[in-house]
Amino acid sequence: MARIVMKFGGTSVADLERIHNVARHVKREVEAGNQVAVVVSAMAGKTNELVNWVQTMPKVAGAQAPFYDAREYDAVVASGEQVSSGLLAIALQAMGVDARSWQGWQVPVRTDNVHGAARILEIEGGDLVSRFEAGQVAVIAGFQGIGPDNRIATLGRGGSDTSAVAVAAAVKADRCDIYTDVDGVYTTDPRIEPKARRMKKIAFEEMLEMASLGAKVLQVRSVELAMVHNVRTFVRSSFDDPDAPGMSDPLNPPGTLICDEEEIVEQEVVTGIAYAKDEAQISLRRVSDRPGVSAAVFGPLADAHINVDMIVQNISEDGSRTDMTFTVPSADVDKALDQLEKQRQAIGFDVVQSESGLAKISVIGIGMRSHAGVAATAFKALAEKSINIKAITTSEIKISILIDGAYAELAVRTLHSVYGLDKT
Amino acid sequence: MARIVMKFGGTSVADLERIHNVARHVKREVEAGNQVAVVVSAMAGKTNELVNWVQTMPKVAGAQAPFYDAREYDAVVASGEQVSSGLLAIALQAMGVDARSWQGWQVPVRTDNVHGAARILEIEGGDLVSRFEAGQVAVIAGFQGIGPDNRIATLGRGGSDTSAVAVAAAVKADRCDIYTDVDGVYTTDPRIEPKARRMKKIAFEEMLEMASLGAKVLQVRSVELAMVHNVRTFVRSSFDDPDAPGMSDPLNPPGTLICDEEEIVEQEVVTGIAYAKDEAQISLRRVSDRPGVSAAVFGPLADAHINVDMIVQNISEDGSRTDMTFTVPSADVDKALDQLEKQRQAIGFDVVQSESGLAKISVIGIGMRSHAGVAATAFKALAEKSINIKAITTSEIKISILIDGAYAELAVRTLHSVYGLDKT
16 A cells, blocks of 8 residues: 555646546556545646636736736636546546545645745645545645635646645655656657667656756656655656556556665666757856856846856966856847846956857766766767867766757767666 | 626626626726626636536546536536636736636635535625725626535526625625626517517516516526615626716616615506416316325426426315316426326326416516506406416416417517506
8 A cells, every 4th residue: 555646737638538547547546555646737728728818818908018917817727727626536436436626725735925936835734634544536736726815826837746746745645656748757868869768767866957858757846846855756658558557566667766866776877868959158258257246247147037057167367367158048148148248347358259059968877976987988978979068067966068059969879878878 | 986796797708808898897887986896707608618528527437327526516617717707807907907806715605515506605795895995896706605615616507696696795785787698677578579678677576576587687596685685786788888978877877777676666567577488287187185285296296307387276166176287398298297197196186187388478566566457457458369368376466377379479569568568
């Protein structure tokens, strides 16, 4: 017997047939003797429709600005999960499984007051647990909670993953199963490297560093939350036959378990290769090297909502002037340059240079903390393919390399191979 | 300055343009210095879609019976008003009107536990009133409340009218304006009698007796509630130009005011002619005249969900046997006869006769309580047209006459004219 939280996204509940399919997955776990809570998103397309209405309404009503009250946005948009949770409860009941729907305000999932992008503060799981223990499946509307103002608050797009992990933490679940349209986390993007393998396990920290690769699978916020509360989070496919053998086997189901590194017995040195295309590099030459200069550079960029990724600053030769390089999405490069020109006086730099069409390749693995030479292996492999490295940043478990975007796929395949990730 | 509750149905909020139109009506009342709460239905078609999903889900999930949990029905279906209330609040804000949405559970509108057809027990109007007084428009999701089980409860179809009247009672509103697709209550159906006139005022009791005629305009339950709490209920058109002159004039806006009879200074003897077609008559001949026989007849019919309308029983000549006549919808006549045959022994009757294709014509007016000869006038007028009267029932303020359905329109026009209703 285990206590499991199951999460299904919008495509998994897109119509009544798929909701029935979800109910079959749930029934299987109940019949395997588990206590089950289910977290659901809105039916696919529904959230977009509702968001579009909210965004269009002010204009239709003659407003000049497209502003709308985020509290009303939340009331409107949260209705999507209200529908899907009710329908799933009905489907389960029709299949003889005791179930009921729970809206965010009923659980209650208590959030802060940041409507539209709220954070969960606390989930009062007492009622849920007593229902569990009475054998009832809790179908919880994801993506929503209730704010201190007694109004519905949504967690922002993709927030249902976060709901699921938070519920799992609150009810001390043994596992949080995220059913999605991929069957797990891969060593790299299979569209680039067909030899990419599905990982059986990945540590929370690695999953966070997987960035673009991981974010397609799971919201970053939900991974952070899972790490903090040590919620074993299992990514699996909602397209698998619900009644195939072994689907409820806690030891060996198909998918990827995101867990504490201590649970990963045979830790690989490198576990995955991630990449991000369409990066642009901006370099400030001969910046005055004094306290507060970084803040002067990056403060205005943050205010302009420009997402800065890699930052490289070297120690200046003479202690007076230094070079500073950072990356932004290619689409934001003009806006960024504009901001920097405005601040030229305040920052004090000589020349600004930029280059678009770059790619960032990242090598990730907790094992590199205790293994020397991981970076050297990457540099050597790329050099053999004549790929020039423009910038390098490292963290304890990640090496990121900035290269010309044209070589992105080649670099991914080269690194995937050199660390032996294509070998089973 | 007045306190007004405004109610808009599904066709009035069918899309963003119409929601904007509703917002213009609301803004007009706010600018006229009134305190305003608005009750809205779901966008037209939305409730049907949601109900259809709920009803179809069990079958898709493989259930033999189409049963579903009424509590889940409520959660799913109430989402429709959640959307429209939020969008209207956004539209009002975009037009510079302070507003917020209120879900049934937020007000809260407390109901009993009869999910899917709940009754309002109490509305805690304190928060609403303090918002009113601060100048904020309350946009309330109609059709819903919260049950003692802390779950959403809907009031049954058409329940938004009831929500509006209940809110008006709770906040002691001066008037409850029901915006609908007709511009008021007519002396009879204008499709039958083009000379039908819109009434300026009608008493609560008369509105209830208008039955079929009135029910097209306003849910019967909401009229009952309005009568109990003496809520002045004003039926008006949502298609009128929101900014036409006089639209906020409390003395003379276009529409029909349903109010206490004391407010109707020049009470007409007869105020309206209602009709119901497709009635069938069933007569039991020589029923044993003893206590409990009516219960033996009508109990089984009620159990079979057959809606019995007129009931006529005459005093028996010799105290042992009597004739009993009643009407049912033509569609139910076979089912009713079937039930009666099953109970023949228990009831004890000789012969059962039935006739379909009849019509019930009703003459309604509070004034007839104090005027003699109202019924005689009707009988004489129908006789002059050679219309045979099959049965008669009367209440204090209504005379109902059963005739051959072929004469229904002629009878309506004749009675409408004989009581002078076609004269302005």
